[in-house]
Amino acid sequence: MLKIRNLEAGYGSLTVLRRVTMHVSPGEIVTMIGANGAGKTTLLSTLSGLVRARAGEVLFSGRDISGLPPEQRVAAGCSLVPEGRQVFQTMTVRENLLLGASVLRKRGEGSKTGEELDNVYHLFPVLRERQHQLAGTLSGGEQQMLAIGRAQMARPKLIMMDEPSMGLAPLVVKQIFFIVRKLRDEGITILLVEQNARAALGIADRGYVLETGRIIVQGPSEELLANRDVQRAYLGRDLDAER
Amino acid sequence: MSAELFFQYLVAGVTYGIIYSIVAIGFNIIYNTTGIINFAQGEFVMLGGMTAVTLNGFMPLPAAIVVAVLVTMAIGALVEIVFIRWLVNPSVLRMIIITIGLSILIREIALHVWDEKVRALPYFTGTSVSSIEVGGVHISPQVLWVIGVCTVIVIILNFFFSCTSMGRQMRACSDNRNAARLCGISARNMVTLSFVLSAGIGALAGCVVSPITYVQYDSGTGLAIKGFTVAILGGLGNSMAAVAAGILLGVLESFSIWVMPTAFKDALSISILLIILFARPSGLFGSREVFSMKEF
Numbered sequence: 001m002l003k004i005r006n007l008e009a010g011y012g013s014l015t016v017l018r019r020v021t022m023h024v025s026p027g028e029i030v031t032m033i034g035a036n037g038a039g040k041t042t043l044l045s046t047l048s049g050l051v052r053a054r055a056g057e058v059l060f061s062g063r064d065i066s067g068l069p070p071e072q073r074v075a076a077g078c079s080l081v082p083e084g085r086q087v088f089q090t091m092t093v094r095e096n097l098l099l100g101a102s103v104l105r106k107r108g109e110g111s112k113t114g115e116e117l118d119n120v121y122h123l124f125p126v127l128r129e130r131q132h133q134l135a136g137t138l139s140g141g142e143q144q145m146l147a148i149g150r151a152q153m154a155r156p157k158l159i160m161m162d163e164p165s166m167g168l169a170p171l172v173v174k175q176i177f178f179i180v181r182k183l184r185d186e187g188i189t190i191l192l193v194e195q196n197a198r199a200a201l202g203i204a205d206r207g208y209v210l211e212t213g214r215i216i217v218q219g220p221s222e223e224l225l226a227n228r229d230v231q232r233a234y235l236g237r238d239l240d241a242e243r
Numbered sequence: 244m245s246a247e248l249f250f251q252y253l254v255a256g257v258t259y260g261i262i263y264s265i266v267a268i269g270f271n272i273i274y275n276t277t278g279i280i281n282f283a284q285g286e287f288v289m290l291g292g293m294t295a296v297t298l299n300g301f302m303p304l305p306a307a308i309v310v311a312v313l314v315t316m317a318i319g320a321l322v323e324i325v326f327i328r329w330l331v332n333p334s335v336l337r338m339i340i341i342t343i344g345l346s347i348l349i350r351e352i353a354l355h356v357w358d359e360k361v362r363a364l365p366y367f368t369g370t371s372v373s374s375i376e377v378g379g380v381h382i383s384p385q386v387l388w389v390i391g392v393c394t395v396i397v398i399i400l401n402f403f404f405s406c407t408s409m410g411r412q413m414r415a416c417s418d419n420r421n422a423a424r425l426c427g428i429s430a431r432n433m434v435t436l437s438f439v440l441s442a443g444i445g446a447l448a449g450c451v452v453s454p455i456t457y458v459q460y461d462s463g464t465g466l467a468i469k470g471f472t473v474a475i476l477g478g479l480g481n482s483m484a485a486v487a488a489g490i491l492l493g494v495l496e497s498f499s500i501w502v503m504p505t506a507f508k509d510a511l512s513i514s515i516l517l518i519i520l521f522a523r524p525s526g527l528f529g530s531r532e533v534f535s536m537k538e539f
């Protein structure tokens with residue numbers, strides 16, 4: 001579904017991503033974990049087209065999308081749920097969701113908007129209850145659900161999520177991760193970027209660890225959960241000390 | 244002052260005020276999608292009026308107005324595509340200089356095309372001396388045209404922004420540009436559209452007022468200053484507040500000649516502009532927090 005080879009990106013004279021190579025297969029939940037400032041957001045911004053890649057390849061469904069602007073990548077079926085939710089604060093919940101469906105008309109699927117809206121309301125009943133409320137007045141968890149629902153409205157093949165658990169209470173995080181799994185069950189492939197490594201590896205099939213812009217470890221989730229370096233750095237567990 | 248005279252002044256004030264509001268809404272539409280002030284907004288009003296006057300020589304008035312509005316919209320699109328679209332993250336100062344330059348450019352071209360002569364469209368109904376009695380006050384029918392057309396513009400715009408998918412997409416761009424792009428909305432096209440829309444309503448306003456105020460190659464400048472004052476007074480970006488602020492300024496100006504010489508009438512809006520910018524830059528109706536988040 002998504003294949004990235006030797007991707008480099010940054011801001012001005014600052015290079016953030018260095019030769020990042022990874023892939024996401026159809027139907028997978030893949031997680032990318034890393035500390036604050038590792039370059040996770042930069043990676044997703046580059047994949048969604050908000051930041052230009054300096055080198056490397058981004059293949060989506062076999063097609064090179066690295067030159068496309070964000071709106072065309074969304075139209076191709078690759079959506080991002082950005083860091084910090086970024087819902088349209090001054091607009092209602094329903095308007096936010098309808099905006100998410102903007103590409104459907106371009107794709108000639110405009111008639112599916114209503115069906116998809118029902119779908120999202122079914123997945124997030126609280127959004128239906130609040131559909132006429134301004135998005136800015138929702139709680140953090142509800143805004144995160146709205147951001148996910150908005151991405152879903154575009155009927156994407158792949159959803160990339162940037163730290164959906166950020167700033168949320170543990171119970172809400174659980175709910176969000178439950179939804180992520182449900183989306184996968186509906187056939188959407190997921191690239192989940194997280195600092196909350198334990199929770200992310202808990203639902204992912206595979207994971208990558210990003211450190212200062214480089215991928216340092218990769219593998220199936222169970223393997224990463226058992227990896228000593230990963231445990232020490234990201235799971236808050238020091239086996240040497242425990243011994 | 245007699246009641247009759249009071250109402251005459253009030254009506255005159257409201258008429259001018261509504262025109263200022265329309266210019267201010269033009270500022271706001273572009274400001275909301277781009278974060279920039281288009282100082283060439285007054286020129287769109289002038290272009291609308293001038294083009295309609297010229298076209299009216301070849302075709303009936305309604306057709307001339309429609310074509311003039313369309314031509315001005317095309318010019319608005321052209322201006323955006325040629326001068327604005329290709330800029331990558333321009334600074335606010337750079338945008339201000341570009342739009343001021345544009346306003347000078349358009350004015351000079353208008354001077355070459357139409358010379359310095361003052362022109363006007365004929366009265367839409369009746370003549371300059373006909374009047375309609377409303378509640379004991381005599382009003383020129385053109386005043387009713389101005390108020391009517393501008394009210395319809397405001398209602399249609401409101402409908403456009405709240406109920407159509409394109410209007411929603413424009414609002415999304417002003418709310419959060421990157422999030423809008425991530426929804427698959429082409430922010431660039433929305434910017435072009437905002438120029439087209441602003442040019443169109445400016446041109447239409449220019450057509451309906453021209454019988455009363457006349458139009459000349461440089462009449463956009465004065466309107467731009469008034470419109471800008473109103474946009475700031477109402478709180479930048481807030482179009483409904485602009486209507487209230489516009490009427491307020493128009494009425495203030497109209498009554499100002501009772502206490503000040505007529506020559507100071509135009510100085511009034513500049514004074515208000517300066518006072519507002521110093522004392523309450525978020526405008527009469529805006530909240531300070533919202534304002535501090537905007538770039539200007």
Ligand SMILES: Nc1ncnc2c1ncn2[C@@H]1O[C@H](COP(=O)(O)OP(=O)(O)O)[C@@H](O)[C@H]1O
Nearest residue numbers: 011014016034035036037038039040041042043
């Ligand atoms: N818009 C930006 N301009 C300049 N530098 C940035 C920008 N965004 C992030 N950075 C820098 O890039 C590096 C990676 O940041 P980011 O991708 O946000 O990391 P993460 O999401 O993993 O916390 C950091 O050093 C950060 O300071």
Ligand SMILES: [Mg+2]
Nearest residue numbers: 040041083163
């Ligand atoms: Mg981040």
